[in-house]
Amino acid sequence: MTTASKIGLFQFKGCNFITNIHNPEYLAEICHFEIKESDVITVTYPKSGTTWMQQILCLLYSNGDPALVQSKLTVERVPWMEVPIDNSKDILLPHLRVTHLPYRLIPKTLKKGNGKVIYVARNPKDVAVSLYHFQNYVTFLETPSSFQEFLEDFIDGRLIYCSWFDHIIDWYSHKDEFDFLFLTYEDMKKDLKGSIQKICDFLGKKLDEDKLDLMVEECSFKAMRKNPKANYEHVEGKHPKGSFLRKGIVGDWKNLFTVAQSEMFDRIYQERMKDFPFKFIWDSK
Numbered sequence: 001m002t003t004a005s006k007i008g009l010f011q012f013k014g015c016n017f018i019t020n021i022h023n024p025e026y027l028a029e030i031c032h033f034e035i036k037e038s039d040v041i042t043v044t045y046p047k048s049g050t051t052w053m054q055q056i057l058c059l060l061y062s063n064g065d066p067a068l069v070q071s072k073l074t075v076e077r078v079p080w081m082e083v084p085i086d087n088s089k090d091i092l093l094p095h096l097r098v099t100h101l102p103y104r105l106i107p108k109t110l111k112k113g114n115g116k117v118i119y120v121a122r123n124p125k126d127v128a129v130s131l132y133h134f135q136n137y138v139t140f141l142e143t144p145s146s147f148q149e150f151l152e153d154f155i156d157g158r159l160i161y162c163s164w165f166d167h168i169i170d171w172y173s174h175k176d177e178f179d180f181l182f183l184t185y186e187d188m189k190k191d192l193k194g195s196i197q198k199i200c201d202f203l204g205k206k207l208d209e210d211k212l213d214l215m216v217e218e219c220s221f222k223a224m225r226k227n228p229k230a231n232y233e234h235v236e237g238k239h240p241k242g243s244f245l246r247k248g249i250v251g252d253w254k255n256l257f258t259v260a261q262s263e264m265f266d267r268i269y270q271e272r273m274k275d276f277p278f279k280f281i282w283d284s285k
Ligand code: PPS
Pocket: 044, 045, 046, 047, 048, 049, 050, 051, 052, 126, 129, 130, 131, 133, 219, 220, 221, 222, 224, 244, 245, 246, 247, 248, 249, 252
């Protein structure tokens, strides 16, 4: 374990983790975790729609019944792969996990093709804005001194889980090793019902029309923000002002990036993503 350049972070095998949440001994064990055929692992870079996918999968595996999403914190329903689990508590949906881990740190059995992987990507400009507000909201990460400095740290991979570019490029280049579904936050915003249907097809699940409509309702930003369990309302480590589920929109970057910052980001994006084989909605804007 080495100290990362930012307060509240440490490095493990070249990746930045949160001192308050992760521990190096546990991280070292992850490569030996046994992943089963029935396991479903959601992979995201931070602030890309993890909580949203946790909500969708939790409802899907409880047959659309909202009781669980209203009574348990998101993280208790669909836990993190890289965060130690309290074994004294019942694990409600043992085959569901989420992770922000880079490809190189995941379990060997997952790399061998056990389980299913759902990767959710989001426009990195919106990811940066969401993470910036998050770092201003929580007390366990460094409060950015300015958005300019924060953006440079984001681009150069000095924040949690390091570089957005490395994360997506690396995962996507290995996608054929997995039973793999690639979704974007923007597509989920555009057509939530269609996205849930895609997830059902991928997981071999069938939901009747009424249950599907109920899921769309329960997974809307409005419903999730109103749900204290999904919005982490009674959890410590936050400043009084703000909300975990903040705005939930596409294109919020336009409210924070200056023209110069946007142009600088676009130049770097084009260079880093020039060989990326997938065309994103935001690429054409
Ligand atoms: S984390 O901390 O990495 O797990 O965060 P993550 O859940 O990946 O991302 C948080 C952002 O996702 C937004 N969100 C949603 N948007 C639209 N609809 C729904 N249902 C939804 N649920 C979560 C959340 O508001 C964060 O984005 P911002 O832009 O900050 O609002």
